[in-house]
Amino acid sequence: MLKLENVSMTVNNSNGFRREIIRDINIDFEPGKLYAITGPNGGGKTTLAKVIMGIYQHSTGNIYLNGEDISELGVTERARRGIAYAFQQPPRFKGLNVSDLIKIASPGVDGMGLRKKIRDVGLCPEDYLDRDMGPGLSGGEAKRIEIAQVLSRDSIISIFDEPEAGVDLWTVQRLIGLIVQKYQDNPQSTAIIITHHENVLPICDEIIVLEEGLIKLRGSSEEIWPLIRDDVQCKMREQCRGEVCYEL
Amino acid sequence: MNFKPVDMQLLDMISNIKSIPAGAINIRRDGEPVIRQSSPNIKIGTNADNNGLLVEIKPGTRDETVHVPVIVTKAGFHDKVYNTFVVGEDADVTIIAGCGIHNDSHSDSGHDGIHEIIVKKGARMKYVEKHYGEGNGQGKRILNPTTNIFLETGAIAEMEMVQIKGVDDTVRTTIAHIGDKASLKIVERLMTHGEQKAVSDVRLYIEGRGGSGQILSRSIGRDNSVQVFKAALVGQNECLGHVECDAIIMHKARIQSIPELIAENAEAVLTHEAAIGKIAGEQLIKLMSLGMTEKDAIDTILEGFLR
Numbered sequence: 431m432l433k434l435e436n437v438s439m440t441v442n443n444s445n446g447f448r449r450e451i452i453r454d455i456n457i458d459f460e461p462g463k464l465y466a467i468t469g470p471n472g473g474g475k476t477t478l479a480k481v482i483m484g485i486y487q488h489s490t491g492n493i494y495l496n497g498e499d500i501s502e503l504g505v506t507e508r509a510r511r512g513i514a515y516a517f518q519q520p521p522r523f524k525g526l527n528v529s530d531l532i533k534i535a536s537p538g539v540d541g542m543g544l545r546k547k548i549r550d551v552g553l554c555p556e557d558y559l560d561r562d563m564g565p566g567l568s569g570g571e572a573k574r575i576e577i578a579q580v581l582s583r584d585s586i587i588s589i590f591d592e593p594e595a596g597v598d599l600w601t602v603q604r605l606i607g608l609i610v611q612k613y614q615d616n617p618q619s620t621a622i623i624i625t626h627h628e629n630v631l632p633i634c635d636e637i638i639v640l641e642e643g644l645i646k647l648r649g650s651s652e653e654i655w656p657l658i659r660d661d662v663q664c665k666m667r668e669q670c671r672g673e674v675c676y677e678l
Numbered sequence: 679m680n681f682k683p684v685d686m687q688l689l690d691m692i693s694n695i696k697s698i699p700a701g702a703i704n705i706r707r708d709g710e711p712v713i714r715q716s717s718p719n720i721k722i723g724t725n726a727d728n729n730g731l732l733v734e735i736k737p738g739t740r741d742e743t744v745h746v747p748v749i750v751t752k753a754g755f756h757d758k759v760y761n762t763f764v765v766g767e768d769a770d771v772t773i774i775a776g777c778g779i780h781n782d783s784h785s786d787s788g789h790d791g792i793h794e795i796i797v798k799k800g801a802r803m804k805y806v807e808k809h810y811g812e813g814n815g816q817g818k819r820i821l822n823p824t825t826n827i828f829l830e831t832g833a834i835a836e837m838e839m840v841q842i843k844g845v846d847d848t849v850r851t852t853i854a855h856i857g858d859k860a861s862l863k864i865v866e867r868l869m870t871h872g873e874q875k876a877v878s879d880v881r882l883y884i885e886g887r888g889g890s891g892q893i894l895s896r897s898i899g900r901d902n903s904v905q906v907f908k909a910a911l912v913g914q915n916e917c918l919g920h921v922e923c924d925a926i927i928m929h930k931a932r933i934q935s936i937p938e939l940i941a942e943n944a945e946a947v948l949t950h951e952a953a954i955g956k957i958a959g960e961q962l963i964k965l966m967s968l969g970m971t972e973k974d975a976i977d978t979i980l981e982g983f984l985r
Contacts, residue, residue, distance in 0.1 A: 483967055485963050504966070505966040506970060508967065509967050509968060509969040515967050517960075517964065521958060521964050524896075524982070524983055525982035525983040534969075544828070567808065579968065628794070
C-alpha cells in the first residue's frame with residue numbers, strides 16, 4: 431500500500447555540517463494494519479511522518495502509494511491521493527472555527543455528520559461547532575479537533591503524531607480507542623500512530639522502533655513489546671499504585 | 679427613484695441590500711438624497727445647518743434598523759456630509775451606514791462622512807459601516823470618516839467598521855466618550871492592497887465609573903500598501919479597557935500598530951495586545967494536508983481572519 435524504499439533525509443545544520451535525520455528507511459505498510467512508531471525523542475519519528483505527508487522532501491529513496499511513485503508530489507497531491515496527517519502540535523487559525531476545519535477535511539459533510547465527528551472526540555457539538563480555532567482553545571481541545579479532522583477524511587493512510595500528547599488521561603483512552611476501532615481490521619486503510627503510550631503499543635499490529643534515524647527494531651507487537659516495555663512503562667506505578675492506568 | 683445597476687451593486691456591497699428595504703432609510707448619491715423615508719419610531723430629517731442628516735430614534739424603540747448608505751458614482755466628485763444620530767433612552771437599534779465609490783475616471787472622487795452619535799441612557803446600538811471602492815480609472819477613491827460617539831449611563835454600543843476592497847486612501851478618526859456603566863466595543867476589519875494607504879485613529883475616553891471600552895482590529899496588508907493603526911484608551915475612572923490589534927503582513931506592505939494606554943485613575947484597568955506577522959507556514963501546510971491548494975489555503979486563512 432505505502433512503501434518506503436531506501437528513504438533518507440539529510441539537512442545542513444547551522445554549522446554547515448550535514449546531518450541525516452532519517453537513514454535508509456525501508457517499510458512496506460500493509461492495508462488493514464495498525465502500526466506504532468516509537469523510540470527516543472529526536473529519533474526521527476515526526477520527520478518520517480512529515481516525509482510521508484510531503485511536508486519535508488526526502489533526499490534519497492522513493493515513496494510509493496498503491497504502486498505509484500509519489501516521491502515528487504507535494505502535500506496537496508498526497509492528501510488528495512489519500513494520505514492524512516494529524517499534527518503533534520496543531521496550528522491555530524484566528525477567525526476559522528471548528529466546523530470550518532471539519533468541512534475542509536470532509537467536504538460535503540452534513541450537519542448531523544459534523545456533530546457526530548465532534549462528539550466522537552469527546553466534545554459537545556453545541557459548545558464547539560462555532561468555537562474559534564485561535565489561541566483561546568486549550569492544547570487538548572485543539573488536539574481532539576485535529577484528530578477529528580483526520581478521522582473524518584477516510585484516508586488510505588492516516589498518521590497520528592502523538593495523539594496522547596497534551597490530552598488529559600481521561601480522554602486519551604477514548605481517542606486511542608476511536609483510532610483503533612476505525613482502523614484495526616479495516617482492509618481499506620492503514621493507521622500509523624507515533625506514540626510512547628504503554629497502553630497503545632501492545633495493541634498495535636506492528637511496532638517500529640526508530641532511533642537516531644534508523645529502524646532499530648521492527649516486528650509484531652508480541653515480539654517487540656516485551657523488548658521495549660521496560661523503557662516505556664511508568665517506573666513509578668508501584669508508588670502511585672497505578673491509579674491513572676486503564677485497560678483498553 | 680432612478681437606480682442604475684452600478685448603484686445597486688454598490689448598495690449591495692456596503693449594506694447587503696438588494697432592494698430598498700422597508701423602515702427608516704436615507705440613500706445619498708453624489709451629494710443628494712435620492713430616497714428618504716422615516717418610520718413611526720425613527721425620524722430622518724435635515725440637520726439645522728442643512729449639511730447632513732438628523733436621525734432621531736424614539737426612546738424605547740426596539741429591534742429596528744435604519745439604513746443610511748452613501749454612494750459616489752460621479753467622476754471627480756467629493757462629497758462631505760455631517761450626520762447626527764440620537765438613539766433614545768432604552769432603545770435597541772441597528773444603524774447601517776457605509777460608503778461605496780465607483781470611479782472609472784482619472785479624477786479622484788471621495789466622501790467625508792462626519793458622524794456624531796449619541797446613545798442615551800440604557801440604550802443599545804449596533805453600528806455597521808462598510809467601505810468599498812471599484813472602477814478602472816486612475817482616479818483615487820478616497821474615504822475619510824470621522825465619528826464622535828457619546829455613551830450615556832448604562833448605554834451599550836458595538837461599532838463594526840469594515841474596509842475590504844478598492845479604497846485607495848482613507849483616514850478614519852473615531853473618538854468615543856463612555857459614561858457610567860456604559861460599554862463600547864469597536865471592531866475594525868481592514869484589507870489594503872496595491873498602493874493603498876489606510877490610517878485609523880481611535881481614541882476612547884472612558885469617563886464614567888464602571889465604564890468599559892474595547893477596540894479589536896484585524897487587518898491584512900498586501901502588495902505595497904501602507905497601514906497605520908493608532909488605538910488609545912484613556913481611563914479616567916474605575917473602568918476596564920482593552921485593545922487588541924492583529925495584522926497579517928504580505929508582500930511588500932508596511933503596517934504600523936500603535937496601541938496607547940493612558941490611565942488617569944488608579945482604579946482603571948487597561949490592557950493591550952498587538953501582533954503583526956505573515957501567514958504561518960504551518961497554517962498553510964495544515965490546510966494543504968487536508969487537500970487544499972496553496973492558493974485556496976491562503977484565501978481561506980485571510981477570509982477567516984477578516985470574518
